[in-house]
Amino acid sequence: MISQLSWKIGGQQGEGVESTDRIFSTALNRLGYYLYGYRHFSSRIKGGHTNNKIRISTYPIRAISDDLDILVAFDQESIDLNAKELRSGGVIVADAKFNPVVPEGIDARLFAVPITAMAEELGTSLMKNMVASGASWGLLGLPLEVFNKAVEEEFGRKGAAVVEKNIEAVKRGAEFVLEQAGGPLDEFKLDEADGRQKLFMIGNEAIGLGCLAAGCRLMSAYPITPASEIMEYLIKKLPALGGTVVQTEDEIAAVTMAIGANYAGVRTMTASAGPGLSLMMEAIGLAGMTETPLVIVDTQRGGPSTGLPTKQEQSDLNAMVYGTHGEIPKIVIAPASIEDCFYDMIEAFNLSEQFQVPVIVMTDLQLSLGKQSCEPFDYNSIQINRGKLVQDAPEQEPQQLFKRYELTPDGVSPRVLPGAKHGIHHVTGVEHDETGRPSESAVNRQNMMDKRLHKLDGLYVRDGLRTDAPSETPDLLIIGMGSTGGTIDQAREWLANDGVTTNHVTIRQIHPFPTEQLIPHLQQAKKVVVIENNATAQLAGQIKMHAGFADKMRSLLKYDGNPFLPSEVYKACKELD
Incomplete structure (x- = not known):
């Protein structure tokens, strides 16, 4: 047996x-x-x-x-x-x-x-x-x-x-x-x-189900591998809940439609892969400037250009963090399991409305399309948070507009839906004052930039740094993201049999980077190896930039279109001894 x-x-x-x-x-x-x-x-x-x-x-x-x-x-x-x-x-x-x-x-x-x-x-x-x-x-x-x-x-x-x-x-x-x-x-x-x-599903199906549980009622998207299954899943499920899926002519239309629907108060999302994300960049900046909630799923695949559309890669990280022109606040989170795909979608919608920012959910082809067993989801744990959505706006003085972009201590302004009584305000992609009127005042510009950029200060999302750290002074700390977690755990079992003590950190909050939470793990380890499916060590670059410890850090990279095998991680870690 x-x-x-x-x-x-x-x-x-x-x-x-x-x-x-x-x-x-x-x-x-x-x-x-x-x-x-x-x-x-x-x-x-x-x-x-x-x-x-x-x-x-x-x-x-x-x-x-x-x-x-x-x-x-x-x-x-x-x-x-x-x-x-x-x-x-x-x-x-x-x-x-x-x-x-x-x-x-x-x-x-x-x-x-x-x-x-x-x-x-x-x-x-x-x-x-x-x-x-x-x-x-x-x-x-x-x-x-x-x-x-x-x-x-x-x-x-x-x-x-x-x-x-x-x-x-x-x-x-x-x-x-x-x-x-x-x-x-x-x-x-x-x-x-x-x-x-047990549930048995692909990550894209769990993402779609998470969208439904979060109250999403509209998806606007253009088909692309390996994201299309999210669209196909919601096409079947949303109509029964009074929602719909709109297949747009391209990704630019998809993201701008999502922005418009979110502005109107409907929880809306879009999903794509690297090429589609590239087309969305200008509109992501619009969501940041207008402080409109927006949820995007990026299912990474081999790039650049058409690249390897049906193969594994994790090379969009820098694009998600830095792709937008100018400077806006945004959140990037990376599910690491089928369960994460479900629960992270609920959190993405909540975070997007709480902070009025774009939230990008970063998966990879193996997590999105690999079919896996998982435990049944706990629907009783779901909570919906719509942030500072004002139901009854206060009456305004004659000729005064609602301060949609009011300067507040936490940087998050009150939000009203279009048509709300006493809620009239401007919405524009150019710099604006508290009511949304265009403004090129230097003082206003700095105030508005500070307001937007500091609203995420200190943000640490649920389980943003997942740790398995049995040793206080491990021989090796192994860091990964996305679908690499199970492969790392298998390699760690073999390393333990060889007497090598290891800790494992999965970084799930990619941006803003969880520096304070990660530093203690880097300090404890004698050596650090970062596992990622790309050629330029993008995750390791984030760690070095935000937390340091470049002297003890090594990268294990794979970018041939295939996911890591446990033996590959094991052998690379043994060579560090």
Whole structure:
């Protein structure tokens, strides 16, 4: 019996790899296993190699595995590209149609299954994904009735006949491979799962659900990988709550529409990736100058330009912090888990209205599109804070306007919605006085700049610095952001076995930078390594600029489009000894 196992399916994009993974992992989730998935796919609709890898465990996990136990291959290319990950004694389940061959030097057991032929016997080659799934499920010795239930949920809308044929495809795949193998493989028999209910979703879905819980009722956006799933999720959910999604002509229209709707009092957001964020920069400055709440999600991908639109990167940090011309206050937060994606969206809307600033939620492709298990969300903990939103504005003197940009001790001015009695004021992107009237007065300019820039003084968001610090004087402090946290924790386990003491800090508040909270951790550590998916060490640069300690700091960078593997972090940290 084993506590975890890694499974991967590969083939040409558009031939059922994604649906095979979806149904296979859904059935595992029904049994109560913890799952962590990673999608490798091309920026095209059909064609080109794609693969989905799932790590299955009886305990919580937040990283992909280095090795592989079972590889399901729809073509020889999938074997050639992925077999190197197989551990000694691993298994390849391949379609007999292409006469599969195990590459030289790979110690793996091959099961050539007539996957396509079986599917065609049932009426269509499209069902080869179900044959392949059945073969995998059979080798694991898991109950077919659980898998069949997942099949019913997937195909039920297509009618009973389609469901029955797919269930038959699963059965045939399982029976064929079990006959070849002589029964389920003992070395791949998983310990029983805890059976507890868990959510199983991608980060983008958790972001969308967080938006709904926060009271968002409008999303204006333009489709772009890897952010589009947020839009697709809300298209399905918002109408039932009286809201809507507007697909705009471009990202400039999306962000300006969001600004206008927020000004009108509707909690509104937009989401994009690096290229779209670039187009939004001027409008982000408008939100800062007019002190209008604005929430933007940036799902980072490989850049610059079109770059690697379907690959992992964390290279937009500096753009989010510094991209806007001029100087405005803004908040940048970085979720590090599926749970964070949900709760951080609620906090983003609250912060945006509390401080009347743009809030950018920074995710990365692996966190946004990697499907993972997570605990059910606590809806009772949700609180909505709309800040200084004035319901009854005081009566003004004749010919006087409401002081929408009033100079206040905390820098946050009272806010009214358009049409509110006694709330008339100007709104303009040029510098203005307390009522919004344009002003080029030097004194007014300095007062307004100070008011805006100091409203975030001392801000520290919920869990802005997540720490796992069991040692007061660790050999090594490992710092990361976004999706790197689980990978770092796996590497730390191996380092601990080697006698290396480590602490782990995940920086979730990117801007304003949590300097005071981070410094004590930097002081305690003998050495510091910063893990990030970019080429120019952007997170390390922020740390050095705000907190110092450059002399003890090293960077581990990866910018080939793939997420970090635990072994890569482990080896790099060992080399620092």
